[in-house]
Amino acid sequence: MHVGEIGEVELIWQIRSLVDKFQKKALVGIGDDTAVIKGKGNHLFLFTTDTLVEDIHFKWRFISAYQLGWKALAVNISDIAAMGGYPTFALVTLGLPPRTLLSTVEDIYRGMQDLSLKMDVEIVGGDIVRSPIFFITISLLGEVEDQRIILRSGAKPGDRIYITGDIGAAATGFICLNKKEISLKPESREFLEKRHLMPFPRLKEAREISRKKIATAMIDTSDGLSSDLYHILEESNVGAEIWEDKFPVASQTKEVLSRLNRSFSEVALAGGEDYELLFTAVPDKNVEEILNFQVTMIGKIIEEKGLWLVNKEGERKRIKPGGWDHFSKKI
Known part of the structure; x- marks a missing residue:
């Protein structure tokens, strides 16, 4: 069997099973x-x-x-x-x-x-x-x-799901790089392409989240919202429901995707490379008021395993994690 047949996620699980038994001093490994x-x-x-x-x-x-x-x-x-x-x-x-x-x-x-x-x-x-x-x-x-570390494994049913900034801009920037014929204001094109080419890590925001002990679990959105959230779900042994109408999106992203008749949800869920912080927090914390920067509640953690998308009409459907996989996608 070739690694291309099993994909990146399964390959990582295979490697993890091989090295976990030798991990003695590290507190957290793969x-x-x-x-x-x-x-x-x-x-x-x-x-x-x-x-x-x-x-x-x-x-x-x-x-x-x-x-x-x-x-x-x-x-x-x-x-x-x-x-x-x-x-x-x-x-x-x-x-x-x-x-x-x-x-x-x-x-x-x-x-x-x-x-x-x-x-x-x-x-x-x-x-x-x-x-x-x-x-x-x-x-x-x-x-x-040691009292401020945030792992992927701490999410519990009832926790709310939050994300910093906006999502889909980096993937839309990549679309703009490939489609120079799209007519955009120069400042809009620059904004989107820069989001793809020069991401700015949310270090200051992460330190505030950890200092104020807000998050029960956290990950950065490198591979795509659905894929990265799924990592939290697997490590925490829970499921999640996310709300399509709550996804934060920049006006520049909306403009491009509307012109191309592309689904924003598809780009947000699988686009990747936004490098925002995706985290969970207990429901009784007023996260938006506690933190000094923009965050948006986009869903909740549930006991039922799997990832569920609730669309703008209130319809609920199970979705598979989508996003970057080194052995199934190329740019």
Whole structure:
């Protein structure tokens, strides 16, 4: 059997079953946004890694080297944020075809450095290898106070489901990059394309959520709303109901999808790369008033297993998680 036949999710479960028995010192291994390791005092170490591969995760005709450096670091910081923590040190590995321009490497590091200054991350080393295609891998270390860590496994029936910001903009930005013929105001196109090319991690928001002990479970929306929510459901052993008419959407996203006659729900559920925070909270907390930034309640946790979408007409239907899978989708 090939990995392409079982898909990314099943492959991860297979790997998890192999390595779990050898996990002795780590507090959390495969199954969350980062690994969790006991630190000094009341602090825990968070450890994550992510790779962007040419023609799989990006195409050079759409993205600059500066933007790629920014995005490569951003997606790792977002994982740390989803645990309620903060990033500290990064290692960067570059796979470079021999004809890669030196200016390309320099611009990649400029992108990473500009974001690292905003997020207080130090780039402290890495590796360079020859490769037939370009790739960048970042391994990121972070920390979180042991009483403030947020896992995917804490959701309980009755909890409400919230998301920061808006959803679907990054996927719509990718559509705009592929369809230059779409007539848009320059500022609208810039907004959407930037959401795809240069996501801004919700680190400040995540730290506030963890400090105020709001979330019972949390994840960042990297693969798509339905897919990422499903990770929480699996780890928490619960189900969920989400409300289509409550999905937060930017006006620019609405404009493009309306012109293309595309379903916003489809893009929101499966588009991915918004890097918003998707979290659950107990129902008796007035989350919107407690937090100092925009969040939207979009559903609730239920005992019945599975994921259910309630449409604008109030009809309830079971849906499967949809989103990015390395062995079934390509850009």
